[in-house]
Amino acid sequence: MxxxxxxxxxxxxxxxxxxxxxxxxxxxxxxxxxxxxxxxxxxAAADAAPADHSGSSEEDAGPVVSRAxxxxxxxxxxxxxxxxxxxxxxxxxxxxxxxxxxxxxxxxxxxxxxxxxxxxxxxxxxxxxxxxxxxxGNPDTIGTRSSSYFALVLISVVVAVAAVLAARAAAPRLGGLRACVLALVGYVALVSLAVVLLPTVDEVGDxxxxxxxxxxxxxxxxxxxxxxxxxxxxxxxxxxxxxxxxxxxxxxxxxxxx
Incomplete structure (x- = not known):
């Protein structure tokens, strides 16, 4: 292989x-x-104010790519x-x-x-x-939300790799099961800390x-x-x-x- x-x-x-x-x-x-x-x-239709519909606008043209x-x-x-x-x-x-x-x-x-x-x-x-x-979601915060998401992805993946390497190194001394359990606990602890520290997004509204x-x-x-x-x-x-x-x-x- x-x-x-x-x-x-x-x-x-x-x-x-x-x-x-x-x-x-x-x-x-x-x-x-x-x-x-x-x-x-x-x-959007309910919030829109009465407008002059004489003439065309870009909004009337519809989406560039159809929903289908x-x-x-x-x-x-x-x-x-x-x-x-x-x-x-x-x-x-x-x-x-x-x-x-x-x-x-x-x-x-x-x-x-x-x-x-x-x-x-x-x-x-x-x-x-x-x-x-x-x-x-608020369009004005999409950059912040995306940055926070990818930061958590990076942290989670890096910590997971580190946990695997730590378990592999500790297995000869602690045994495979104990090493895996300790690595899992370490991963959960570090990622939970990152989850708490990263900003929370609550833009659901109604x-x-x-x-x-x-x-x-x-x-x-x-x-x-x-x-x-x-x-x-x-x-x-x-x-x-x-x-x-x-x-x-x-x-x-x-x-x-x-």
């Missing part, structure tokens, strides 16, 4: 994960986006590249981790890498800064809570679908690679015994 073998399979699995994420987002998430857009347009294209091809062109990049990146990390995480087999270490990636890169930042539908909740659940399901396909698909691909390597080794051993 080589890093190239991991990468090629990771990119293919990542492409498949992007399509899976698109299906979940389109079927589960897009109806809530439509509801949010309808609420936004209704509020946004929810189909536009969404797909967002999920496919993201899934492909994540799949390739996880595959490279899995190649680096193979044989270096205690007694874990390459398949098991690949699954662990994918699980750590989902938690540190997607789940933890989402819990602090969940996705918002249209009509939620947006309907049930629609907001449904949208956020669908967003989390989309992320979970993407990472599940990456983790399971890459683990199966690595298992097949390992089986091929074992078959080659067995043939060579048999040939050498003749």
């Amino acid at each position: 080589t890093a190239r073998n991991f990468l090629v399979r990771g990119l293919l699995v990542g492409l498949l994960s992007g399509f899976a994420a698109f299906l979940v987002a389109h079927q589960v998430g897009e109806p809530h986006v439509d509801t949010a857009i309808a609420l936004e347009e209704a509020n 294209n946004q929810s189909t091809w536009g969404l797909l062109t967002g999920t496919l590249p993201l899934g492909t990049v994540l799949g390739g990146f996880v595959a490279l990390l899995a190649a680096m981790a193979a044989g270096r995480l205690g007694r874990l087999s390459p398949v098991q270490s690949t699954a662990v890498v994918a699980a750590i990636g989902f938690v540190s890169y997607s789940l933890v930042p989402f819990l602090k800064y969940p996705a918002n539908p249209p009509a939620v 947006f309907p809570g049930d629609t907001l909740w449904a949208f956020r659940v669908s967003s989390l399901l989309t992320l979970a679908a993407m990472w599940s396909v990456i983790g399971i698909g890459l683990a199966l691909a690595v298992d097949r690679l390992a089986a091929q390597d074992r078959a080659v080794a067995d043939r060579r051993a048999f040939a050498a015994s003749l």
